[in-house]
């Protein structure tokens with residue numbers, strides 16, 4: 001997969017987030033401040049515009065640019081976190097003009113490490129990591145089993161969705177939702193949901 005396809009995938013993420021923005025904001029209304037969908041949609045609109053001005057075959061540069069754009073336009077907690085995730089993913093792809101499935105998993109691994117570092121967070125705190133980490137683990141396992149790209153992505157999105165379900169059962173200990181303490185139980189995490197949406201968009205793109 002080349003730079004053109006990566007640009008198309010980023011546009012697909014943007015339109016998915018735009019479609020889900022009301023729902024994401026509703027989720028954030030319950031356990032946060034009700035801006036997650038709006039923030040993310042604004043950020044991805046900016047990514048849409050920015051990546052179309054790039055004239056490069058370097059996938060790393062495209063991902064890094066998307067990350068920097070998210071940092072400067074999303075705001076809140078998720079802006080720096082998703083921004084770091086895309087920038088770290090971009091660093092693993094520096095100067096590369098083709099991305100394989102295992103490169104994609106290396107990107108996701110770097111993204112997880114970036115979020116952990118930037119958010120000082122770990123799995124089980126009711127954040128985006130609770131979708132990202134299970135998705136990464138499921139896809140690594142699926143790749144070892146020799147599944148096709150589509151099936152690997154399918155395993156990843158299913159694991160991410162289960163991760164979202166899991167966030168309903170736990171107390172938030174990071175971000176705004178942590179102010180609610182036990183009252184955060186029963187509600188799914190907006191960031192885990194938006195990550196799952198992005199993975200779904202990648203799956204839809206590669207299976208279209």
Ligand code: ADP
Pocket residue numbers: 028032033034035036039040075076077078079081115118119120121126127128129174175176189190191192
């Ligand atoms: P804010 O809470 O500043 O309004 P958003 O609503 O855009 O920011 O994003 C909230 C999401 O950010 C949460 O649902 C959660 O998934 C994620 N999040 C918040 N803090 C952290 C953290 N320290 N580590 C990982 N993810 C986090």
Ligand code: MG
Pocket residue numbers: 028032033034035036076176
């Ligand atoms: Mg919010």
Ligand code: MG
Pocket residue numbers: 033035076077
């Ligand atoms: Mg906010």
